[in-house]
Amino acid sequence: MKKLLSLFILYASLFSASALAVSEQCQRIISLSPTITDTLLSLGLEENIVAGTRYDRLPKNSHIKEIGGMLDPNYEAIALLDPTIIFADLAKDSPQKRKLDMLQFNTHLISFSSLDTIKKSITEIGKICKIQSRATYKVDELNHALKNNYLSDYPLNILILYTYEGEDYLNQVPQRAAGKSFHQDILESTGSHNAYQGSLNAPIMSQESILMLNPDIIILLQGDQNKSLDETRSITIEKIYPFWQNLQSLSAIQNQQIYIMKGEPTFIASPDAVIATLKSLYQILYNHQITENSLSIKSIQQHN
Structure with missing residues (x-):
């Protein structure tokens, strides 16, 4: 204190x-x-x-x-x-x-x-x-x-996709992914793995490419259109259930692990925005870890 x-x-x-x-x-x-x-x-x-x-x-x-x-x-x-x-x-x-x-x-x-x-x-x-x-x-x-938003020994394969206000992300798959950028650095700083490992910054991903990557979790980032500064750099997190045709076999969809993070900080690389984005990513991954651990313990108990 x-x-x-x-x-x-x-x-x-x-x-x-x-x-x-x-x-x-x-x-x-x-x-x-x-x-x-x-x-x-x-x-x-x-x-x-x-x-x-x-x-x-x-x-x-x-x-x-x-x-x-x-x-x-x-x-x-x-x-x-x-x-x-x-x-x-x-x-x-x-x-x-x-x-x-x-x-x-x-x-x-x-x-x-x-x-x-x-x-x-x-x-x-x-x-x-x-x-x-x-x-x-x-x-x-x-x-x-x-340092304080790192999950050791728990690497996940994460695909980050960019979406924009007005896009129908529930029915249409966002095309651009986080590649070699500060977003990839933020993700990897949590201990997870960026599903896309190419050299491009924001590559256009085909549905076939996403199927090949088969990420554990898909996270959409969406900046808002508020012209006034939110001094708290707030980001909202929501689990979503998209109707993406031809992608229903993805692990992330099968396991209901698709999220959207909304807020202007998700698209900005300033220190305060990066910290806000990092903490929101960590929250998603930490909650996933807790859920997986609980399921594992329940499975062991049922087996015994």
Whole structure:
């Protein structure tokens, strides 16, 4: 209890600092991705963000302006806001990066493609903005969550599929799977195995491919469309019973092990969103483990 209280006091002191506590370079920040915006918010930099993308989830009554999307930013609007730095998750040779360089904006590229790059990017933001203590705390918080949401010696074959609001996922199989990405890293950090082991990020899966993988559990991820930031980063979990033609022989369907996780954090790679997604995945897998253990004990008792 004392340790938890100490952590809370440390957290409150780190994130109560004003905008004046950051470096000059981070006085006027523009973010070019929802993940970057959410990461900046989690680091207490809301007052320093002057603009973000149309897809950002922002606190109510936020002053943060919109300057388009990551791939179609409004460069004139960016110039009028006079940013001191732009954080972007872009390739070095992308048209957007070349345009930003041509306009002589101070653009810093960071990546959130894996757990390692997420931690690295948090640390980089901390150094650039001179808020190393806040960044270190966030990385430690993420590491703590990874350590405490691991199921040892209980590997499961999991297939994660992406679905979107408005899709009829109960009757039509979502096509894109979680491949080599931060989602795969989150899944494997729980001790489970990603059923898809290819090199692609979000491969299109045929029904034949899914049958060949025959996962123990299928988990659908669905981001919501709420424009306001949910500071609790809440995710709802629901067991579903889809009517997927030609897939009824799957172990996951036969054993009624198909779930959907709904909430914006499921699609975002910021530290707070990753922790929320990790905990929700762990809850599904832990409950599955408890159920399987109970069935095993019941089977042994009946046999005896």
